[in-house]
Amino acid sequence: MFVDGRQVPDGTVIETDLAIIGAGAAGISIARELAGSGISVALIESGGFEFDAETQDLYEGEIAGVDYPLTSSRLRYFGGTTNHWGGWCRPFEPLDFEERDWVPYSGWPIARADLDPFYERAREVLQIRSPAFDDASAWEKGGQPLPLAGDEVETRFFLYSPPTRMGKKYRPDIERAKNVTCYLHSNVTEIVASPNGAEVERLDVATLSGVRFTVKPKACVLATGGIENARLLLLSNSVEEAGLGNRNGIVGRFFMEHPHVPSPATFLVTGLDLVADWYRTYTKVVTPAGNVVMRGCLMFTEDYLRRTKRLGTVMTFAPSHPILAEDEPPAADASEEEKAKAEEAAKRNAVFRSVLQLARSTTASPAASNEIGWRLGVGCASEQEPNPASRVTLSDETDALGLRRTKLAWRLKKSDADSLRGNLEAVARAFGGWGEGRVQILFPERDEWTEAEGWGNHHLGTTRMSVDPRRGVVDAECRVHGMSNLFIAGSSLFTTGSTVNPTLTLVALALRLSDHLKRRFAAGASEL
Known part of the structure; x- marks a missing residue:
């Protein structure tokens, strides 16, 4: 079901098994997979069902590198950027996942074969009629x-894809799911960790109308996009001064696009x-x-x-x-x-x-x-070659919620x-x-x-996957290093960006994470 966060009584505390922050391609995919599972899900979305300029302005920020359209490259309402994507889909090549000696910082902790079954499922989610990506x-x-x-x-x-507008196509699925509640017009302002920083304790949520409430999950998935994922981790600094998952200074680094x-x-x-x-x-x-x-x-x-x-x-x-x-x-x-x-x-x-x-x-x-x-x-x-100097940080300017805006330095x-x-x-x-x-x-x-002729509006790599916490933010299961119950979904996971559009791969990764979460909850929440 759907709940307008502006109508939630101020100070409410909502307890749930899983919180998903962001109802775009990744967040909706995970919520649909868990529908009917018996796992209670709070899906938290900044926007409503339609475009709203005041909400969209929360994407605005500062540019420090190659000139780039921060606001127009994403949509901040239910369905996310699938509300205006072009539908181009192709899997990554096996080579894209490998450590290449000529590509610094390359090498995913998973292989193409690990994603193959999830590519098939992602194709169905995105309504792609044929599996013949390579069959001339x-x-x-x-x-x-x-x-x-x-x-x-x-x-x-x-x-x-037709292209699939996931907000419209799958809105009825979320509406019918008795174990899924989607909170619209609701912005997570901080992921608050336990005093030792080892797990998510609560989510602080605010609306632009001034309502504030709290979500207390047993596990949390951050799925707000390739730039906002990094921004929210950096903003979540009341316990970890540098931000969650950032003890090695990797959060926000390795921002990639497709020039x-x-x-x-x-x-x-x-x-x-x-x-x-x-x-x-x-x-x-x-x-x-x-x-x-x-x-x-x-x-x-x-x-x-x-x-x-x-x-x-x-x-x-x-x-x-x-x-x-x-x-x-x-x-x-x-x-x-x-x-x-x-x-x-x-x-x-x-x-x-x-x-x-x-x-x-x-x-x-x-x-x-x-x-x-x-x-x-x-x-x-x-x-684009992964580049640690190409990164997302925080601006000194603040948005309507009082949060520091994004500062993007895209560097080729x-x-x-x-x-x-x-x-x-x-x-x-x-x-x-x-x-x-x-x-x-x-x-x-x-x-x-120093100047790009164009770009794909593809935000990649700011919370990259790696078995080594010194080179990445999440492990092979998409869990933030050093935290027991915080996971990330979306193209910010990409260790390298390939040269093809990211949607099919990010949905495949989200489906893989969904299966992992089901297993973890089935084994007992204590293991999360």
Whole structure:
């Protein structure tokens, strides 16, 4: 059932088996798994059922590194950021979980095989209709992957959630669950530990209307997102001065994103027919209702990444515009600005024509039409190296609840830029060796990367997993090191960020944590 926290009598003390802080993808997944289990659950959500600007403002904060949109990158109401996500899903690769000698601070305490059964369950939660993330034959229907040269680049598949708006889709499940109570408009202001800091004693909760009450759980899951998870641990400092789970100074460190570059290179092909089957078959499969269910992208093979010691990149393509044998002149009544733009385009197309004619001279006969080739639109997203200097701390400014706001220093490294540049060179080799395409790399070599062209709104890594408390905040079971009953869910757990969207993996981790909690409660609350 749902309770408006603003209507809870001031000073109320609520006792429960499990408290889940945050009703986004991770929190709702765990609450649903425990519905009907006999374990009493208090699901605590800052917002209501709709967007509210006053509540959303609690996300506001200070930027100390790469410029980044703190407020607009997340939604603070029931369902969390699934209220506006795009639905892209793909599991991490086995390599992503490994300790890679060329990636400092890499190595998860779990392997891809540990998550495989939970990926299957996560796919159902996110309403993904097919398991064919890596089965090209499931999507061919007469098409073929691009016959790129070499063994460095290959087509892989993202599958789409509708996208599932978890607040709407699973609201009835929470409403019906007799053992789950969701407190809306309720903000946890501190996770208060016992005097020795070894366990959660209570949660202090406040509403923007001024009501304050307490939740006393036997166990607690923190699931407020990749930035807010770290912020709340740092704010919970009445017992541990540096914040809970932060005796080694790791909370908030290793913030990662997926830097996006919208036009990292110009891609030319000698004829659209050469990529049409690939584009229609692999780039977007659309249902009669208009829903995209699959997208094929270019990614890099494990052998290549190991050999070159690079991070991953994913590249997406779409036909952009034809390159004609001759440019059409501007209209007679065109403005001076329009004429200048046409002149600039003509210069650019002259270069493109030269490149395409060179490609055609090796493999292709002249085109029958006025088209001599096509320019492809392209975008890419890359993995970021874990960086302890990229971090979430607390600002001196406070929010409407009197809590210190977030201070985010997102920091990219030269090695991140070098890796992306090297991957673009690999794609250029693959297109050049194919013979039907050429690539002009636009992403420059950099001495530093201090401004990002774009990002995925993916907040990763601030309470990372590690068996070693000196390198992470939680253990392999998502429990905060040094505490018996505080667990964390969400993408803040990620030890490394891969290059794919995080939702499928964070839901899989949440389902794995749900099973662990069921076992622990079944064994007796004393073991928590």
